[in-house]
Amino acid sequence: MAKDEKAKAKAEQGKGKVKETAGRAVGNEEMTAKGRTEQAKGDLRQAKEKAKDAFKR
Template identity: 75%
Template sequence: MAREQKAKAKTEQAKGKAKEAAGRAVGNERMTAEGRAEQSKGDARQAKEKTKDTFKH
């Protein structure tokens, strides 16, 4: 389960970066903001998984 969540975090981060870059390229502020939000969500998920790993060992 942890690997699945870590992979999901990485995917969210990558999608967010792509969306943010696309938003900047076309000048769409909303898309840029959504990309940043997805990245933040991925960062939070990754931090949660790292915390769980720390307490596991």
Template identity: 75%
Template sequence: MAGNEKSKSKLEQAKGKAKEAAGRAVGNERMTAEGRAEQAKGDARQAKEKGKDIFRD
């Protein structure tokens, strides 16, 4: 299960980065902000999984 969550976090980070870049390219501040939010969500999920790994060992 942990591997699945880690891949979800990486996917969210990548989607957010792409969305942010697209928003900047077209000058859409809302899209840029949504991209940053998705990246932050992915970062939080990744941090949670790393914390689980620490306590698992």
């Protein structure tokens, strides 16, 4: 299960980065902001999983 969540976090971060970059390329501020938000969600998910791992040990 943890590997699933970690993979989701990485995918979310990557998808957010793509959206942010595309938004900047076309000058779309809304898309850029959505990309940053997705990246932040991925970062939070990843931090949560790292915290879980730390408590397991």
